[in-house]
Amino acid sequence: MSNHAWLLLGLFLIVLLLTVKPLGTYIANVMEGRFRLAGKIENPLYRLCGIRPDDEMGWLKYAFAILLFNALGALVVYALQRLQADLPINPQAFANVSPDSAFNTAISFATNTNWQGYGGEVTMSYLTQMLGLAVQNFLSAATGIAVVIALIRGFARNTARSIGNAWVDLCRITLYVLLPLAIICAVVLTSQGVIQNFDAYKEVRTLEVTSFETPKLDEAGQPLKDEQGAVITEPAQTQSQTLAMGPVASQEAIKMLGTNGGGFMNANSAHPYENPTPLSNFIQMLSIFLIPAALCFTFGRLVGDTRQGWAVLAAMSLMFVTLAYAAMHFEQQANPLLTQLGVDPSAGNMEGKETRFGIAESGLFATITTLASCGAVNAMHDSFTPLGGLVPLLDMQLGEVVFGGVGTGLYGMLVFAIMAVFIAGLMIGRTPEYLGKKIEAFEMKMVSIAILVTPLLVLVGTAIAVMLADGRAGVANPGAHGFSEILYAFTSAANNNGSAFAGLSANTPFYNVMLGVAMWFGRFGVIVPVLAIAGSLAAKKRIAVGAGTLPTHGPLFVTLLIGTVLLVGLLNYVPALALGPVIEHLVLWAGQ
């Protein structure tokens, strides 16, 4: 790995860690209702909606509120897409989105996945982008944070019946955490050249005539293939280019801060209007990890022992550094087939990367975006070396718990922590406990469901796709890479990441529906058991810590937590990875 890459990684980590304590403290204060300006802003809103903010909810009620809220959100996004042709702020006069694509996108944004089967600048009107997608970017992020706050309350409270009021939590997170941060971030991004306007798209005349091959499309818009399965192309020429416009900066900020990742443009953060400079790239990477990292401190503060939060953060950071190193290292390796043809190998694997970012910025971005369930991309993961591409795949398969999505990452990690202390607790001869709460059969049942749901969705979804003609139809590449593409799609959807391996034509009814289902259950199949754990823990007595208690803040616990996350992830996916990226790597380096 180059010195530049080390420097970038080090700088990133230092800046990130510096933000943890102030932001974490601020979020803790907001969630405990100690942000005193709040009353003036909140109370009229509550009165308007008929919410009694002091009415606390049990876990079932809390879960119901969260589900209802997100279902309604998905419905609104669906409706906006299906009606956008007749709605205002549509300067390009885009048609209504197809039902299956609209269904997929609605679920995708409500679940914080932001998988995009469509091209943003050629599909969505500005209204849909702003009122549908951007709003969901805020609300789905708030949902994740609300759920983790509820779980933290489960640990912190002693024989309590309730875990907070979902409406109040959602409101406070959106108003005092997400909105201010997004405004700051958007302003900074515009300074780097990210666009923010409502203009129609601009046609520019290029300096020279460009000749290119374009895939021949059938009536459904799918590329036609010849008998060998290769895409049929036809020659074309052009001397004009359409430059997409739009309110990009405002959407870009929350796309990162909320670990949403749904780009305004199809090229996402590789597009110069979304991510123009190395500095904007750094800010985007930072804003992805900003809230997930700070929440660790919030967690420690709210359970009354900040060491607990630092321990979790340490486990996340160690895994992040290792994986980031792996991604940058493997991308620095050149493709041996190209080297044979005389290409200079010192540049690394530049295929599918932006020259303004290069290997280090692309590798680090890929690691961050896949670890954090963000899914924004500034390079094409499909073009990574086999092992370089394995890293983003593995990042997601670890369950999006290394930093992870806002809120979701921490609650996922805490679920793993419960599992780790369960086995460790038994090993020291005590009924396992975490933060003074006994881990018993009910918690283990819910932990099992939360850990089971996602891998099963990924594996079963991939299995169905490779068995059916509809599933195989989308594969663009032959060999093991084709399998990797399908595996990546389901991994990304069920883990609510949303990044794409490209290569796979996923905007088909089959994939839209399958991935939509995977996203919904991958999200709420975890949220509901997590809230159940929160409710059950809140009702328990907090046990005093003694010499016989397993300390959950030292290096031993950090090691244990990392071990559990890695073991569960690897045991689930080793066979699938062996048939995908691992075999690709072996084949490639064998020179075939």
Next chain:
Amino acid sequence: MTRKTFTLFDPALAVPAVADAFRKLNPAVQWRNPVMFVVYVGSILTTILWLQALGGKGEAPAGFILTITIWLWFTVLFANFAEALAEGRSKAQAASLRGLKKETWAKKLLEPKYGAKWNLVPATDLRKGDVIVIQAQETIPADGEVIEGVASVDESAITGESAPVIRESGGDFSAVTGGTRVLSDWIVVRVTVNPGETFVDRMIAMVENAKRQKTPNEIALTILLVALTIVFLGVVVTLLPFSMFSAELANEVAGAGTPISITVLIALLVCLIPTTIAGLLSAIGVAGMSRMMQANVIATSGRAVEAAGDVDVLLMDKTGTITLGNRQASTFLPADGVTEAELADAAQLASLADETPEGRSIVVLAKQRFQLRERDIHALDAHFVHFSAHTRMSGVDMAGRQVRKGAADAIKKHVETLGGKFPASVSGKVDEVARRGSTPLVVADGTRVMGVIELKDIVKGGIKERFAELRKMGIKTVMVTGDNRITAAAIAAEAGVDDFLPEATPEAKLALIREYQSEGRLVAMTGDGTNDAPALAQADVAVAMNTGTQAAKEAGNMVDLDSNPTKLIEVVETGKQMLMTRGSLTTFSIANDIAKYFAIIPAAFVSTYPQLAALNVMGLASPASAILSAVIFNALIIVFLIPLALKGVKYRPLGAATLLRQNLALYGLGGVIVPFIGIKLIDLALVAIGLA
């Protein structure tokens, strides 16, 4: 009480266990262990695949499928054997416990009144409602209620009190307990329990019962194991379409790929699911209970044993637990103007008729110090005054002398009533003795206060070390005593307990337990008296002494047959061992999967992608031998770990973090490394005997 102990694979137990292992192949039995049930179904499937292969339509060579099938069945049988062996041990122990019950005979009356005709029947034939007569020197054959007569009954076998008690019809004193003895007179008793319902009977039933209830931690662990099984089921089942798809993709490129066979998939599944811990789980539980039996402790449930491992506060009676049962006179402290010999003489006189251990120790001390021989009581023409709760003094009246000994305030009152004065210097001595943790007794001869006798508590040898051990385990020890605060503090310091409750009343004990519990601590307590019953019932773990009252035994969730209060420490260790054994084997089982992946994945897919041979890091001879080696290792490891499951992981009183680090290194890291070596060795052996 001695009991036969068994070596691990004692033929007397192992042989029937082998038979039981086959008997347990019944699907209804297998279903109770979901993880092993998956192996069971897998074995049946491969058996069918083998039969199909014999018919010439097999997906793999019949010989290969057969060897896999045999070893899968072995896996099931080994797990059954482990369980049967553990059950056999506890059954044998229960049988020897039953042998302790004395065969007694009852005189069953034909009519429910004294003097009616009776038949001699075995006590075991008595039913609820039968009426029996018990005469002097006979043992009461069953629990019951006196309906006629009055008798003195020796209940020492149950209560430990040697003084006989009166049992008569009607009122509070009508209940009699089986196993006690009528000393004089006769009583007619209506039996109130059926055979098999008595206390000891229930204990035996509990130990014997193979279908024991799962403990809470066992349930939670089973959930985790089932979840892991579902995960691996998902991994393996989806591997078939993945493999078929990959084979097609590979065919497009190289044209040689064949998909994975179902036999290999089943082998992979069985290797991945946590069979090691699942196969040994119930054996661990049964063995834990049986270890308690060996320690002469009978627990009413596995839940109680497990809870013992979580205890963080231990309440113990001072007397009999921390100190020897009785106090001993250690010094004579004469009042001003009295010689020590005079005091000793008066003290001896006052104690001659005192048969309590304290009284006797005074006589002994007087003899040691001043060679004062015991005097002939009758020659003295003395009238002895026995201790009563009212006067709280004892002593002797003779020849115009009125010698008394008793608590300081009682003697003070006595002397003042007689017109004497209680000297201030004696009060000072009394306080001084109390401060030392001893009990002061004051002796008075008429109105003359002679001085103070110091009665000292003798702290048991080695108890301090045991408390230090408990502290290392993270358990706080609390001494409960009726003594005053000063005395209690001194003894607490000498014995090295963490805290003490002086002047304890039943209410105070109960309140203390509740207070600890509200702080979120788990409280264990030992007790024997009826007044301990409420506290025992409130404690999370309550060990009643076998010599204790029925009420105490009913309130506790364990009974110590040896009536040794420090036994609680062993109970805690056993509880911890049970959990540790489960946790360690679970870790070991899961860690094993890494090596198994390295053995099976390349072997399974090398037919699709020859390049995957690069992952065969163990250098196993052939795909078939690799898969077989993993399956054989998976089956054999169960047998190798049976001793560990039955004996339990060794518990050492260390801090939680140290203990975890050691066990993680041993079972976690060991679990990663051992199978690499084991599978390689089995592979070499298979090559050597030409099976691969």
